[in-house]
Amino acid sequence: xxxxxxxxxxxxxxxxxxxxxxxxxxxxxxxxxxxxxxxxxxxxxxxxxxxxxxxxxxxxxxxxxxxxxxxxxxxxxxxxxxxxxxxxxxxxxxxxxxxxxxxxxxxxxxxxxxxxxxxxxxxxxxxxxxxxxxxxxxxxxxxxxxxxxxxxx
Amino acid sequence: xxxxxxxxxxxxxxxxxxxxxxxxxxxxxxxxxxxxxxxxxxxxxxxxxxxxxxxxxxxxxxxxxxxxxxxxxxxxxxxxxxxxxxxxxxxxxxxxxxxxxxxxxxxxxxxxxxxxxxxxxxxxxxxxxxxxxxxxxxxxxxxxxxxxxxxxxxxxxxxxxxxxxxxxxxxxxxxxxxxxxxxxxxxxxxxxxxxxxxxxxxxxxxxxxxxxxx
Numbered sequence: 001x002x003x004x005x006x007x008x009x010x011x012x013x014x015x016x017x018x019x020x021x022x023x024x025x026x027x028x029x030x031x032x033x034x035x036x037x038x039x040x041x042x043x044x045x046x047x048x049x050x051x052x053x054x055x056x057x058x059x060x061x062x063x064x065x066x067x068x069x070x071x072x073x074x075x076x077x078x079x080x081x082x083x084x085x086x087x088x089x090x091x092x093x094x095x096x097x098x099x100x101x102x103x104x105x106x107x108x109x110x111x112x113x114x115x116x117x118x119x120x121x122x123x124x125x126x127x128x129x130x131x132x133x134x135x136x137x138x139x140x141x142x143x144x145x146x147x148x149x150x151x152x153x
Numbered sequence: 154x155x156x157x158x159x160x161x162x163x164x165x166x167x168x169x170x171x172x173x174x175x176x177x178x179x180x181x182x183x184x185x186x187x188x189x190x191x192x193x194x195x196x197x198x199x200x201x202x203x204x205x206x207x208x209x210x211x212x213x214x215x216x217x218x219x220x221x222x223x224x225x226x227x228x229x230x231x232x233x234x235x236x237x238x239x240x241x242x243x244x245x246x247x248x249x250x251x252x253x254x255x256x257x258x259x260x261x262x263x264x265x266x267x268x269x270x271x272x273x274x275x276x277x278x279x280x281x282x283x284x285x286x287x288x289x290x291x292x293x294x295x296x297x298x299x300x301x302x303x304x305x306x307x308x309x310x311x312x313x314x315x316x317x318x319x320x321x322x323x324x325x326x327x328x329x330x331x332x333x334x335x336x337x338x339x340x341x342x343x344x345x346x347x348x349x350x351x352x353x354x355x356x357x358x359x360x361x362x363x364x365x366x367x
Contacts, residue, residue: 038244041237041287043280048240079241084347085312086242086331106245107349113240147244149252149352 029057030096030132035142037113038106039122047120049074049111049128049142050104055096062133063094070126072115079107093133106147122146197346198358204341210304212269212297215282220267220295226340228263229363233333234311236272237284242331243268247288250333252352253359254289262363269295271313271329273302309334309342335359337366 035051055061066074076091091109096102104110111128120126122145130138194200211221218224231250235243250266257264268285270276273296276284281294296302306313313329333350337343344362346355 038240040240040244041284043283044237044240046238046240048244077241081331081348084330084332085328086239086348087328088239088241088316088326106241110241147248149248 029059030055030061030063030130030138032130032138032140035128035140037120037126037142037144039120039144039146042119045115047071047113047116048106049113049126050106051111051128051140051142052101052103053094053096053130054101055098058098060098061096063096063130064133065093065131066111067129067131068113068126070117070120071113072117074114074128075112076104076109077112078109120144196344196358196361197354198335198344198362199347200335200344200362201342204337204339204343206341207336208304208308210301210308212295212301212305213278214267215278215285215294215296217278220293222340225336226338228265228338229359230265230267230336231333232267232269232336234269234271234306234313234329236270236327236329237276237280238272239327244288246331246333246350247285247292249350249352249355250292251289253355254291256352256356257359260360260363264359265293266291267293267295269302269305271302271306271311272315272327273297273299309345335362337362 031054033052033054035049037047037049040047049066053063066076068074076094078089078091080087080089094102094109102109113126124144126142126144128140128142130140132138207222207225209222211219214220214224231253233243233246233250235246237243247268254264254266266289268281270281276294276296278294278296281296285292285294305311311330311332311334313327316326316328331348331350333346333355334342335344335346343366344358346358
């Protein structure tokens with residue numbers, strides 16, 4: 001059974017099966033949940049989107065940007081309260097260490113979704129594309145929802 | 154003489170010392186009590202010992218009606234300062250105010266909820282109206298020239314400044330004070346709610362202040 005040639009063959013076979021899977025990109029390790037877009041008053045030109053990204057991999061992941069076909073552009077922003085002032089800061093990218101989650105939620109990090117191409121109301125849904133640093137792209141389906149207080153869908 | 158000295162030594166001096174100690178202790182306890190219980194306000198809001206008069210200002214609501222000192226008189230008013238191109242903080246505050254309104258609608262108080270724009274250039278009366286009534290049909294949007302707005306904001310210590318973000322597709326953002334200001338039926342500045350704002354605390358504080366006001 002333990003013939004050297006056989007062992008080599010087995011190893012090669014195993015590698016052949018495993019190799020395409022092993023260099024799994026961050027795409028495979030990033031899981032997006034709780035994505036939603038806040039329904040805005042009629043005529044609004046800017047909407048906010050929220051989601052949670054979990055990095056289940058062993059490597060640090062960077063989301064370098066977000067895009068959406070339903071909007072002219074998408075930016076990552078962060079609301080900060082400083083001495084009672086609400087300030088908005090741009091964030092170039094989102095850093096998600098291995099094994100950790102990054103949450104975008106009201107009053108903190110959020111997506112700024114500019115100029116909706118169609119009227120969006122609760123019940124609609126929007127596709128968001130998260131661009132990962134390694135070149136991968138993650139598609140996320142985000143329902144449009146009205147914000148209910150102290151909780152969101 | 155000997156007897157008198159002994160009286161002074163054994164009775165009077167200790168008596169004076171004990172009396173002084175007791176008095177000191179009494180003063181100390183009284184100072185503790187006045188410092189901590191009767192003066193401390195149980196509210197999350199900051200209210201003033203005496204409501205502050207509001208200097209003259211004149212703005213317009215989203216229906217084109219004058220909104221000035223006289224408009225504040227006769228009922229309670231919650232004022233928030235925000236803008237419609239603000240997708241995160243302002244809609245959240247408006248939702249909180251709607252929840253406050255719903256919690257207080259059975260209280261029998263006539264209360265107005267107002268968003269004053271800090272972005273008069275883009276917030277036309279029509280846009281303001283669409284924005285505020287989305288959250289509650291009775292909400293009022295108020296605007297005016299930057300100079301007219303300053304008449305109100307300066308005396309309340311409200312700051313707002315345009316942030317020119319070249320990368321921002323919206324053109325610019327406005328950093329602004331995120332507090333909610335309460336005016337009493339005398340038209341005076343009564344209290345201020347600072348973030349983080351919760352409807353429960355705001356409604357509870359309001360009920361207490363309205364009761365104390367009567």
